[in-house]
Amino acid sequence: MQTASEINSAINNIKYYNQKIKDLAKKQFDADFEQGKSIGMSSLSGTIRFDALGAISADCAWLDIYCNSIIISLKTAEEQDKILYKPEQKEKEE
Numbered sequence: 001m002q003t004a005s006e007i008n009s010a011i012n013n014i015k016y017y018n019q020k021i022k023d024l025a026k027k028q029f030d031a032d033f034e035q036g037k038s039i040g041m042s043s044l045s046g047t048i049r050f051d052a053l054g055a056i057s058a059d060c061a062w063l064d065i066y067c068n069s070i071i072i073s074l075k076t077a078e079e080q081d082k083i084l085y086k087p088e089q090k091e092k093e094e
Contacts, residue, residue, distance in 0.1 A: 001077055004074060007070070011070055015064070018063045018064060021056065022057060025057050029050070029053045
């Protein structure tokens with residue numbers, strides 16, 4: 001599969017930035033939690049913030065699942081090269 005390495009590279013980039021987003025959401029959650037201990041975060045705004053950060057984390061978890069699914073599909077597609085391109089066909093293409 002000619003595009004497999006590019007697809008794999010793109011998925012690795014997505015996974016890298018997905019992890020970055022998860023880390024930043026966790027960092028913000030921890031910072032808000034620490035601030036909330038001293039000033040109280042039981043307000044509606046505090047609840048909305050925690051819910052939003054939780055949603056970001058959940059979305060990142062789904063993105064991990066989707067990326068893993070793409071990797072599995074990519075491997076399956078690559079395996080078909082053995083059937084689609086017999087050795088003599090590859091030589092003719094070159």
